[in-house]
Amino acid sequence: MEKIIVTGGNPLRGTVQISGSKNSALPIIAATLLTGEPCVIRGVPNLSDIQFMCDILKWLSVKVTHHKADGVVEVAAKHPLGVAPYELVRKMRASVCLLGPLLGRLHNCKVSLPGGCVIGDRPIDQHIKGLKRLGAEVVVENGYVHARCHELTGADVFMGGRFGSTVLGTANMIMAAVLAKGTTSIEGAACEPEIEDLCNFLTSMGAKIKGGGSHIIEIEGVEQLHGADHTVIPDRIEAGTFMAAAAITGGDLEIKGARAEHLHAVRDKLEEAGVTITRNNGTIRVTSNGDLKPVDVITMPYPGFPTDMQAQMSALMTVTPGISVITEKVFPNRFMHISEMARLGADCALEGSSAIVKGVKHLSGAPVMASDLRASAGLVLAGLTAEGETEVNRIYHVDRGYERIDQKLRAVGAKIERVAE
Numbered sequence: 001m002e003k004i005i006v007t008g009g010n011p012l013r014g015t016v017q018i019s020g021s022k023n024s025a026l027p028i029i030a031a032t033l034l035t036g037e038p039c040v041i042r043g044v045p046n047l048s049d050i051q052f053m054c055d056i057l058k059w060l061s062v063k064v065t066h067h068k069a070d071g072v073v074e075v076a077a078k079h080p081l082g083v084a085p086y087e088l089v090r091k092m093r094a095s096v097c098l099l100g101p102l103l104g105r106l107h108n109c110k111v112s113l114p115g116g117c118v119i120g121d122r123p124i125d126q127h128i129k130g131l132k133r134l135g136a137e138v139v140v141e142n143g144y145v146h147a148r149c150h151e152l153t154g155a156d157v158f159m160g161g162r163f164g165s166t167v168l169g170t171a172n173m174i175m176a177a178v179l180a181k182g183t184t185s186i187e188g189a190a191c192e193p194e195i196e197d198l199c200n201f202l203t204s205m206g207a208k209i210k211g212g213g214s215h216i217i218e219i220e221g222v223e224q225l226h227g228a229d230h231t232v233i234p235d236r237i238e239a240g241t242f243m244a245a246a247a248i249t250g251g252d253l254e255i256k257g258a259r260a261e262h263l264h265a266v267r268d269k270l271e272e273a274g275v276t277i278t279r280n281n282g283t284i285r286v287t288s289n290g291d292l293k294p295v296d297v298i299t300m301p302y303p304g305f306p307t308d309m310q311a312q313m314s315a316l317m318t319v320t321p322g323i324s325v326i327t328e329k330v331f332p333n334r335f336m337h338i339s340e341m342a343r344l345g346a347d348c349a350l351e352g353s354s355a356i357v358k359g360v361k362h363l364s365g366a367p368v369m370a371s372d373l374r375a376s377a378g379l380v381l382a383g384l385t386a387e388g389e390t391e392v393n394r395i396y397h398v399d400r401g402y403e404r405i406d407q408k409l410r411a412v413g414a415k416i417e418r419v420a421e
């Protein structure tokens with residue numbers, strides 16, 4: 001295992017290139033199962049989660065070539081198998097998005113239930129409800145979701161659960177519906193840019209989809225799909241993380257390749273906190289003189305403030321004078337990073353699904369434990385401002401979602417190294 005050691009205090013300055021979106025690439029790679037023809041996916045970040053998805057497809061007898069250095073994944077799913085086992089699925093919760101394409105293509109599939117997750121209970125009741133509405137028989141037995149049907153038939157489906165829309169639930173529904181007979185209308189669909197990207201990919205494969213990226217998506221089923229060549233959108237969460245990194249270090253970063261229109265809520269909150277943000281030709285420039293104001297943040301489905309930016313924003317507020325309230329409305333228990341930030345001297349208290357953060361003058365370095373992907377990003381950010389050395393252990397979590405984060409940070413002035421634990 002590896003850990004990251006950060007010595008805080010250096011303002012970040014320079015240019016960072018944003019990688020392709022992990023959360024776009026994963027369902028898009030799964031969607032290649034919907035055709036026997038070759039597909040080429042470009043702009044794919046070199047991350048362990050992408051490797052897990054490629055490994056599952058290979059296990060399903062699909063031909064996958066991953067050109068890691070070029071960010072290209074080529075897939076040809078001539079005769080995919082329909083069973084995704086626990087040993088592979090448990091490594092990555094997003095494997096649940098294999099259900100929709102496997103059911104749509106094969107009409108019979110078994111995908112292991114991914115199991116628990118430190119960010120909270122992650123039920124898939126909405127996924128199952130949606131697939132049943134299309135006429136599938138879905139049972140959970142022996143740890144697997146077993147979905148089968150004679151054929152799938154278009155239907156009206158409402159996808160909003162207790163915490164609003166579901167991203168991968170919407171992705172599963174779309175992928176199941178593109179080959180269904182007749183028209184499917186999904187209301188309460190997730191509007192995330194990653195869903196729009198998936199719809200664009202499916203459309204380039206010959207699917208008929210209207211409204212991708214909005215709350216109502218209409219899909220007219222087609223007989224079959226063909227191969228396609230697609231480039232995934234830039235990773236808005238990686239971009240947001242570097243924006244917060246510039247802010248927390250009082251730095252000046254140019255973030256290249258990010259789409260500012262996908263980052264409205266994050267820009268809005270950072271500006272409210274006193275950070276200067278300008279846009280120029282596909283670049284977002286983030287400048288902070290270190291003079292920050294506290295902000296209250298509530299996470300929500302897109303276009304609201306993303307839950308995947310909550311830990312990074314919490315880190316920023318730990319060193320912002322005044323009191324900030326960070327409320328989680330998507331994963332109400334997603335606060336594992338708060339007690340680790342307390343080890344660095346942060347003054348935080350949890351009240352239900354909110355963290356009350358009282359900004360301190362400075363954090364001081366200490367060993368901390370990463371618990372999940374975004375929590376570990378939050379801890380790296382806290383380390384960038386803490387006095388002395390912060391050791392972030394279990395860094396494999398960060399490698400699931402950030403391509404070469406230590407190298408990218410070092411290139412803009414951070415004192416950061418990766419060492420064996």
Ligand code: UD1
Nearest residue numbers: 023094121122123124125126127161163166167168330331
């Ligand atoms: C995706 C993202 C993840 C992000 C999350 C919310 C990927 C690979 N992952 O995860 O990074 O944090 O969206 O933006 O894209 N829920 C139910 N029933 C369901 C499904 C979900 O109650 O059937 C609940 C979840 O427990 C959670 C909320 O709905 O409270 C949102 O979850 P969801 O949007 O499904 O998250 P994912 O798609 O798994």
